[in-house]
Amino acid sequence: xxxxxxxxxxxxxxxxxxxxxxxxxxxxxxxxxxxxxxxxxxxxxxxxxxxxxxxxxxxxxxxxxxxxxxxxxxxxxxxxxxxxxxxxxxxxxxxxxxxxxxxxxxxxxxxx
Amino acid sequence: xxxxxxxxxxxxxxxxxxxxxxxxxxxxxxxxxxxxxxxxxxxxxxxxxxxxxxxxxxxxxxxxxxxxxxxxxxxxxxxxxxxxxxxxxxxxxxxxxxxxxxxxxxxxxxxxxxxxxx
Numbered sequence: 439x440x441x442x443x444x445x446x447x448x449x450x451x452x453x454x455x456x457x458x459x460x461x462x463x464x465x466x467x468x469x470x471x472x473x474x475x476x477x478x479x480x481x482x483x484x485x486x487x488x489x490x491x492x493x494x495x496x497x498x499x500x501x502x503x504x505x506x507x508x509x510x511x512x513x514x515x516x517x518x519x520x521x522x523x524x525x526x527x528x529x530x531x532x533x534x535x536x537x538x539x540x541x542x543x544x545x546x547x548x549x550x
Numbered sequence: 551x552x553x554x555x556x557x558x559x560x561x562x563x564x565x566x567x568x569x570x571x572x573x574x575x576x577x578x579x580x581x582x583x584x585x586x587x588x589x590x591x592x593x594x595x596x597x598x599x600x601x602x603x604x605x606x607x608x609x610x611x612x613x614x615x616x617x618x619x620x621x622x623x624x625x626x627x628x629x630x631x632x633x634x635x636x637x638x639x640x641x642x643x644x645x646x647x648x649x650x651x652x653x654x655x656x657x658x659x660x661x662x663x664x665x666x667x668x
Contacts, residue, residue: 481556481643481645481660482643482659487656538584538657541593542593543593545591
């Protein structure tokens with residue numbers, strides 16, 4: 439069964455304490471892996487797309503990496519405003535279309 | 551990134567009434583839009599794929615007659631929750647793919663609509 443699993447479910451960090459969020463997947467024929475940030479009561483905000491193993495993307499304090507089985511979202515020296523739920527989504531293709539499934543997300547809390 | 555607008559942001563209605571939620575792509579055309587439902591502290595559950603000019607494709611377990619989807623133009627899709635009941639209360643989010651980026655696959659999301667059925 440195609441699955442996307444994110445860990446940990448929740449992560450509490452002190453401001454400046456770097457860490458990583460994990461997204462593991464079991465789909466075959468990956469078209470792309472996406473990271474989104476979601477604030478409470480809001481729609482997800484697009485962060486990154488990764489297409490192939492070894493690829494890395496950076497944006498401010500965030501860096502996303504991809505292997506054949508998982509992706510990591512590294513947060514360097516986080517600030518309280520980085521607190522949010524981070525969602526990972528995986529897209530794969532099949533005859534006639536494509537499908538995207540989301541992980542359950544990691545809720546990040548950064549304390550000043 | 552591309553901008554998707556969703557309206558209303560929140561709505562409260564009485565049981566048995568119908569509610570319409572609009573999803574618009576503001577700066578790009580979208581042949582395909584997606585409607586999701588999200589429960590508290592859970593991930594997004596795809597309800598249906600909205601295709602411009604044709605019938606929507608519903609995911610297994612989603613009632614077509616309960617959740618009516620119309621995609622009349624390249625910039626607008628609507629979700630109508632018919633004869634709403636308290637169990638339909640949820641956060642509904644739409645997303646769209648920019649047709650100019652058909653090879654990239656990024657989905658751009660609306661702000662979501664919080665539906666509360668009394």
